[in-house]
Amino acid sequence: MRRIQFLAAVSVMGFILTAAVAAFTYFSVEKRYTNDIQNDVYQLHEKLSAELARYSEIPVVLSADPRLKRLLRVPNSERLLSQTNAILESWNNRLNSDVLYLMDKNGLTLAASNFDSSTTFVGHNYNYRPYFRQAMEGEKGQYYALGVVSDKRGYYFSYPIWDHDQIVGVLVLKVDLSIIDRIWDQQKFDYLIADPLGVVFYSSRNDWLYQSLAKLTDNQKNAIRDSRRYGDSALNSLTEYQELETLRPLSSLSLGLSTTGRERLLVANTELGSAGWRIYGFVPISKLWPMVVQSALLFATFYGLLVLVMTAWLQTVKTQRKLAQLNDDLEQKVAARTSSLEETNTALRDSITQYEDTQRALRQTESELIQAAKLAMLGELSASINHEINQPLAAMRTYTENSIKLMDRERYKDVQKNLTSIHELIGLVADIIARFKVFARKQGEESRRLAALDDVINASLMLSEASFNKKGIHIDCAILERGIMVNADPVQLEQVILNLLSNATHAVRHSDSPAIGITVSTHLDWVDVHVWDNGPGMDNDTKKHIFSPFYTTKKDGLGLGLTICRRIIEAFDGRLRAEDHTDGGAELIVSLKRLQDGETSHDA
Secondary structure, three states: HHHHHHHHHHHHHHEEEEEEEEHHHHHHHHHHHHHHHHHHHHHHHHHHHHHHHHHHOHHHOOOOOHHHHHHHHHHOOHHHHHHHHHHHHHHHHOOOEEEEEEEEOOOOOEEEEOOOOOOOOOEOOOOHHHHHHHOOOOOEEEEEEEHHHHHHHHEEEEEEEEEEOEEEEEEEEEEOOOHHHOOEEEEEOOOEOOOOOEEEEEEEHHHOOOOOOOOOOOOHHHHHOOOOOOOOOOOEOOOOOOOOOHHHOOOOOOOOOOOOOEEOOOOOOEEEEOOEEEEEHHHHHHHHHHHHHHHHHHHHHHHHHHHHHHHHHHHHHHHHHHHHHHHHHHHHHHHHHHHHHHHHHHHHHHHHHHHHHHHHHHHHHHHHHHHHHHHHHHHOHHHHHHHHHHHHHHHHHHHHHHHHHHHOOOHHHHHHHHHHHHHHHHHHHHHHHHHHHHHHOOOOOOOOOOOEHHHHHHHHHHHHHHHHHHHOEEEEEOOOOOOOOOOOOOOHHHHHHHHHHHHHHOOOOOOOOEEEEEEEEEEEEEEEEEEEOOOOOOHHHHHOOOOOOOOOOOOOOOHHHHHHHHHHHHHOOEEEEEEEEOOEEEEEEEEEEEEOOOOOOOOO
């Protein structure tokens, strides 16, 4: 009877504690996901605001161009129309916008950057659009809508064109909102962007597009359809809420096109700019339950084990007397066992000593391998070394022979000029040798962990410059921010970049216009160095195995260069990866931790 009561009490207590752990886990995971989507929504807000702000002032600047006023004065001039279309097309290409077009004061589009497209805006009247009316009132206009002709979503920026003190037309710039896909490259959750009425005009889910977050009145729907802002969309409600303000402070809601198909979601939102837009981020609550169930099962398992341990302890108390009788036998067995363990410990210490010796040998071998790779790189650059040194040597010889003749003629001033030139050439040769001497020196066991990225990249380009010139390779270097310090040894990092440049040189050997580039970008505490080329690129199998030892695409390659490069970068807590370049070819990306001013690496 007591045994049954004990088991019942233990079971009830376990159930209560497991439920408490599940509830605590649920609220903890919910809070974590809520914070995550709040951060993601804030990041999208910052990026999108910055992107749109970049375009908002462009119509203001371009509207002052006098060439636009000429067409507005003489709208029937074929010559002015052709010139204006070409100007708008050129501006649009450089701005990377969707369309740039010019309207007269009646709203008729006279010229557009897409004048030769099947969906051209030329000849269409947009006087019903709010951005046109705003501009005609002398203000900067901005508006979001679905294009009537192109059927593409876009954001419109407008500004009036003044001729003396009168508004004679409007210049409009349309931005394709697919820019959101480009800037939201780290999307973790579902999201949507809604206008002031709650109509969704951009979303990670297509079934949410052009629906409303709250129920719209018939007048609101008719006004939206009359403006042709979202085409012929049904404007159905995704929630049961009558007022948009009601759901904005909520941390969770049911979202979907029908009551049966609605999904319960965690939500976070923030206002986007002055247009009244609002960004919402979502996480399905169903994602929380697996972690809650897992936590409850783990605790239940732990609780069951704890009960078993306590039961075993109670049983042990009952058998203590029996165990006391066996103590003498156990002491004898322990003594024998101790002797055996001492022998095992001795053998283990010997194994540890051998392991440490092996580790030192491996580190030495790795250092020698890196040095060998560096010297191999110098071997590849030997032709350029010879070319760089032979040029000043040939000039020095010419100056010397000339000086001997001038001495015979007692033209000492000319001799002095020649000697000065020879001295400068000697300094040039010394600089060339110094660059290769610094790069070739063997690294000590303790390397520095503080490198000036500008100096490393410039040194790498100087070592490779002659080889690039000889092979007709164009080099493009873009370092947007100067004075960047990274967590790396300068010489070893230079070795990595030289190896990547060498591989890029090999990749463009058959290109008609070979080009190699280095681009530096920063992301919070990280710095990325992109080394790209316009060669044939890499297939998926090559990208999968390119960092594997002894894998190579070169006929005479050993397949160790990129393996060593990755080992060097990972030793500095960095990353090395291969990707396809956006304009074709391959791109190797070195990611290193950035050190702020006055900061030093912990490993330095």
